[in-house]
Every structure is written in structure tokens, then in C-alpha cells.
Amino acid sequence: xxxxxxxxxxRAQKGDRAAFEELVKRTHRRVYNxxxxxxxxxxxxxxxxxxxxxxxxxxxxxxxxxxxFSTWLYRITLxxxxxYQRTLRTQEQAAxxxxxxxxxxxxxPDPAAAAATRDRNARLWATVRRLAQRYRxxxxxxxxxxxxxxxxxxxxxxxxxxxxAQLNRARRALAALWREENGDDGS
Amino acid sequence: xxDHNLHGQDALAHYAACPMAEWPPALRAHLAECPVCREExxxxxxxxxxxASWPLAEPAPGFLERLxxxxxxxxxxxxxxxxxxxxxxxxxxxxxxxxxxxxxxxPPQISQAWEPAISEWPRQVAPWAAEGRLTLDRGAFWAVWxxxxxxxxxxxxxxxxxxxxxxxxRRVEEVKRALSEAADHLLKMAHRPx
Ligand SMILES: [Zn+2]
Numbered sequence: 204x205x206x207x208x209x210x211x212x213x214r215a216q217k218g219d220r221a222a223f224e225e226l227v228k229r230t231h232r233r234v235y236n237x238x239x240x241x242x243x244x245x246x247x248x249x250x251x252x253x254x255x256x257x258x259x260x261x262x263x264x265x266x267x268x269x270x271x272f273s274t275w276l277y278r279i280t281l282x283x284x285x286x287y288q289r290t291l292r293t294q295e296q297a298a299x300x301x302x303x304x305x306x307x308x309x310x311x312p313d314p315a316a317a318a319a320t321r322d323r324n325a326r327l328w329a330t331v332r333r334l335a336q337r338y339r340x341x342x343x344x345x346x347x348x349x350x351x352x353x354x355x356x357x358x359x360x361x362x363x364x365x366x367x368a369q370l371n372r373a374r375r376a377l378a379a380l381w382r383e384e385n386g387d388d389g390s
Numbered sequence: 391x392x393d394h395n396l397h398g399q400d401a402l403a404h405y406a407a408c409p410m411a412e413w414p415p416a417l418r419a420h421l422a423e424c425p426v427c428r429e430e431x432x433x434x435x436x437x438x439x440x441x442a443s444w445p446l447a448e449p450a451p452g453f454l455e456r457l458x459x460x461x462x463x464x465x466x467x468x469x470x471x472x473x474x475x476x477x478x479x480x481x482x483x484x485x486x487x488x489x490x491x492x493x494x495x496x497p498p499q500i501s502q503a504w505e506p507a508i509s510e511w512p513r514q515v516a517p518w519a520a521e522g523r524l525t526l527d528r529g530a531f532w533a534v535w536x537x538x539x540x541x542x543x544x545x546x547x548x549x550x551x552x553x554x555x556x557x558x559x560r561r562v563e564e565v566k567r568a569l570s571e572a573a574d575h576l577l578k579m580a581h582r583p584x
Binding site (some may be wrong): 220223224227228231232233235236239240245248249252253256257260323324327328331342346347367368370371372374375377378379381382 | 400402403404406407430433434436437438439440441442443444445446447449450453454456457458460461462464
């Protein structure tokens with residue numbers, strides 16, 4: 204598949220900062236999104252995104268274009284996120300910090316945005332944060348980043364079959380949580 | 391007939407994500423008669439519908455600006471086929487310079503002087519200073535010392551550059567911040583009603 208960013212990548216590889224900035228502008232929301240679903244924390248996701256692009260800039264000469272640029276970036280994002288989380292975990296253990304309460308600070312649904320579906324969807328998206336990390340990430344890659352099974356397999360370094368199974372388990376886990384939150388009122 | 395225990399609920403999750411037109415007749419038939427799977431499918435479909443319009447997480451305002459600003463401060467240039475980094479070429483150049491100086495400093499008659507100088511060296515290095523006696527050929531002596539001098543200087547330069555590179559970014563930021571604070575302060579003083 205032709206990489207829509209190939210032209211910018213080639214220029215950035217020659218040291219063209221403006222081209223790299225263009226790549227950042229076109230991809231930062233997705234990198235941030237993935238970092239956010241991995242870490243469940245906005246500030247940390249922002250820091251992580253910066254780190255991802257610093258690494259990408261340094262590693263750009265090594266990018267050979269056998270994967271899409273965005274896939275390559277997502278891989279860097281997840282690798283960086285895993286390192287980042289290891290560091291955080293060590294720090295938290297050292298400080299004896301309590302379990303993260305990230306999932307309690309989901310944004311409250313806006314009452315003015317009346318539409319019931321909108322409100323319900325917003326609540327459901329917030330419920331994703333209660334899922335296990337591996338489920339959040341695979342759901343984000345499939346539904347938000349619209350990657351194919353093969354691309355997700357490449358980003359996560361997993362066989363396609365495992366990706367499909369994980370996606371189905373994530374859907375079931377989310378459905379179970381949603382059902383639990385909503386009782387049996389049928390919505 | 392599709393047994394929900396036999397087929398497992400992963401199959402339901404899979405079909406929940408597909409258009410109903412793609413549902414196999416066996417699944418339809420089973421759903422028609424199994425309230426458990428029907429219920430499960432209902433929740434899966436609700437989730438599916440919401441995920442289909444799941445927007446990207448919104449970063450805080452000014453995120454892109456902060457990101458670009460941070461990246462602009464990055465010193466390392468990306469270049470395809472990048473030349474060797476400075477922490478390799480500086481010591482390499484130093485070593486090269488040391489060798490060249492050593493070669494230039496060696497007098498032409500060194501070929502004769504070299505043999506005895508080398509063989510006597512271990513004994514001569516320490517006593518030579520005390521006894522004020524120099525068996526080692528004078529040219530070779532200077533060649534060795536100037537080589538050592540340049541090499542030591544090169545190591546020093548390398549270490550200094552390394553420290554500078556790491557602190558440079560932060561220092562420049564500190565100076566910039568201090569300057570802008572001073573400017574703010576002056577502006578406030580100028581605008582203060584007297
Ligand atoms: Zn059933």
C-alpha cells in the first residue's frame with residue numbers, strides 16, 4: 204500500500220525539519236490517542252507523545268519504509284510507553300503510591316449536549332477506560348485508528364489470530380462492563 | 391443448530407461487529423431461539439455502535455504548539471547516511487593528529503637510534519630523569535611526548551564537548567527564561583503609575 208506520508212518522510216530523512224513538522228502535525232493526534240489509551244492519563248500521554256517524536260526524529264534515518272510511517276510510529280509509541288510505564292511503576296512502588304484512580308476521573312457527560320445517544324456513547328467511551336490495557340489498545344487501534352488486523356498484528360508484534368481473539372475478548376469485556384453499569388434497562 | 395456453549399461467545403463478538411447481512415443462517419436461527427445469546431448480542435451491538443463513532447482522545451489546548459516547540463529544541467539532526475557522530479570523529483581526529491605529529495617529529499636518523507632506544511627503554515624511563523642521562527633518542531622522545539600531549543588534549547576536548555552537549559539545551563532555555571522574566575519585570579516597572 205502506498206504510504207500517504209512517503210513524500211514527507213523522504214524529505215524529513217534528508218534532515219528537512221519543516222517536513223518532519225508536517226509529519227508531526229498529521230500524526231500527533233493519533234500518537235497522542237494511542238499513548239492516552241495505553242497510559243489512561245492525559246499529562247503522561249502528552250509527555251509520552253513528545254518522547255515518541257524525539258525518538259522518531261533520531262531514528263528516522265533508520266526507517267526503511269517496509270511499513271507505513273504511521274505503523275512505525277505506533278510501534279515506537281508502544282515501545283516507549285512500555286518503558287515509560289516500567290519507570291513509573293518503579294517510582295510508584297518506591298513512593299508506596301496507591302493504585303491509580305485514573306478511571307474515576309472520566310469527563311462528566313455534558314447535560315447541554317442533550318441527545319441521548321450522544322450522552323450514552325460518551326459514557327460508553329469512558330467505560331473503555333475501565334478495561335485492561337491490552338484491550339484498550341487493541342480497541343483504539345481497530346476503531347479509532349482504523350487499522351486492519353494485519354496492521355494491528357504488526358504494531359503489537361502478535362499473530363493475526365491472536366489479534367482477532369483479543370479484539371473479540373475486548374468487545375465482550377466492554378459489553379459486560381456496559382451491561383453492569385446499565386443494569387438491564389435495555390440500552 | 392448453533393450451541394452457545396459450543397460456539398463460545400467470541401463468535402458472537404465477531405458477528406456483532408459485522409453487518410447483519412453477513413450473519414450466517416445458523417447464527418440467525420440460534421439467536422431466534424436462544425434468549426441468552428440474544429441478550430449478549432444486544433449488548434455487543436450497543437457497544438459496537440458506540441465504538442463505530444469513537445472519537446480520538448482530545449489533547450489539552452496548545453498541545454501541538456508545545457510539541458513543536460520541544461522538537462525544535464532537539465539538537466540531533468536526522469540525515470540519511472548520517473556521518474559519524476562527533477564523539478567518534480573527535481577522538482579519531484585527535485589520534486590521527488597525534489600520529490602525524492609523532493611522524494613529523496621523528497628525525498631521519500631514527501632508524502639507527504630506534505633499536506637501542508627501544509631495547510633500553512624499560513630500564514631507562516625511570517632512572518633517566520634522576521641521572522640526567524638520555525639514552526632515548528631526543529627526536530623520538532619529543533615525538534612520544536607531543537603525541538601524548540595531543541592525545542590528552544583530545545580526550546579533554548571530547549569530555550568537554552560531551553558535557554556541553556548535554557547541558558547546552560537546558561542552559562539556553564534558562565538564559566531565555568531569565569531574559570524574558572527580566573523584560574517582563576522592566577515592562578511592569580515602566581507601566582506602573584508613579
Ligand atoms: Zn445461545
